[in-house]
Amino acid sequence: MRVGIVGAGKVGKALGKYLVSKDVQVVGVYNRNKEKGQAVALTLNVEAFDQIESLVKACDLLFLTVSDGVIEVIWHEIRGFDLKSKLIVHCSGALSSHVFEGIEALGGFGYSLHPVMTLSDAPNAHEVLGSAHFTLEGAEARLPQLKALITDLGNQVHVVKEADKKAIYHCAAVFSSNFIVALAKISTELLKACGFDEEGQRILFPLMEASLENVMNVGIQKALTGPVERCDRATVVKHLAALEDEQMKQLYRLLSKVLIEIAEAKNVDVDYHELKKLIEDDSSFS
Numbered sequence: 001m002r003v004g005i006v007g008a009g010k011v012g013k014a015l016g017k018y019l020v021s022k023d024v025q026v027v028g029v030y031n032r033n034k035e036k037g038q039a040v041a042l043t044l045n046v047e048a049f050d051q052i053e054s055l056v057k058a059c060d061l062l063f064l065t066v067s068d069g070v071i072e073v074i075w076h077e078i079r080g081f082d083l084k085s086k087l088i089v090h091c092s093g094a095l096s097s098h099v100f101e102g103i104e105a106l107g108g109f110g111y112s113l114h115p116v117m118t119l120s121d122a123p124n125a126h127e128v129l130g131s132a133h134f135t136l137e138g139a140e141a142r143l144p145q146l147k148a149l150i151t152d153l154g155n156q157v158h159v160v161k162e163a164d165k166k167a168i169y170h171c172a173a174v175f176s177s178n179f180i181v182a183l184a185k186i187s188t189e190l191l192k193a194c195g196f197d198e199e200g201q202r203i204l205f206p207l208m209e210a211s212l213e214n215v216m217n218v219g220i221q222k223a224l225t226g227p228v229e230r231c232d233r234a235t236v237v238k239h240l241a242a243l244e245d246e247q248m249k250q251l252y253r254l255l256s257k258v259l260i261e262i263a264e265a266k267n268v269d270v271d272y273h274e275l276k277k278l279i280e281d282d283s284s285f286s
Contacts, residue, residue, distance in 0.1 A: 004059030008040040012065035017126035083108035093170035096163035097138035111138030228259040
């Protein structure tokens with residue numbers, strides 16, 4: 001299958017390098033910024049196309065590795081071309097294949113294919129795709145073929161059967177990735193308030209890493225530790241009293257509610273009633 005890539009950002013570059021490294025026939029790259037497109041094409045040792053229509057003609061499968069807001073714009077541009085039997089695939093986590101409105105009438109097949117992995121601009125960013133899972137959603141007709149293309153690379157593919165679930169799926173990815181970054185910032189800011197310098201703040205990173213490894217190795221329930229799991233009301237009281245920022249205090253409460261749910265399922269003989277009342281009482285430490 002001849003593959004074309006529209007977009008020369010970090011996703012297009014990483015995906016392109018990954019496909020080339022797996023001997024997939026990538027015919028070329030198109031990018032509106034020609035210099036950027038040429039740079040990525042040179043990296044992949046493929047042709048840099050000046051016209052998007054020429055790339056569409058040259059490939060069987062076209063990846064749109066552009067930002068979410070540009071996908072529909074590109075679609076309205078290419079839908080005027082001959083798309084018969086062609087697979088048009090965007091890589092957005094939040095958008096579904098429905099963005100390719102009317103593609104069936106044009107003889108084409110629309111899909112969303114999302115690598116469940118965070119990508120950087122590093123030259124070797126494509127290497128992390130080797131361990132990435134992919135989610136796939138779109139037209140039933142060619143779904144097995146596209147799935148096989150990815151599984152043949154050595155990746156696991158999970159089909160999202162309902163297009164309207166893409167936003168929820170992507171929200172899950174944000175919670176498990178971007179929000180970890182937010183929690184890291186909050187944690188280091190709290191240490192900073194205690195007088196820790198930037199190097200000292202790094203003491204939290206092995207703790208974060210170990211917590212994640214425990215979730216992966218023994219599951220969510222068994223990985224849970226800490227004052228909420230122990231039903232240590234006195235420590236939670238101290239935490240709430242120490243947090244001066246009201247938004248941070250509210251976030252502590254919200255996350256603790258989730259921890260109590262996990263703890264109750266883990267420790268069925270422990271009564272978390274009083275701790276739950278403390279966490280839910282917004283007026284206790286205002």
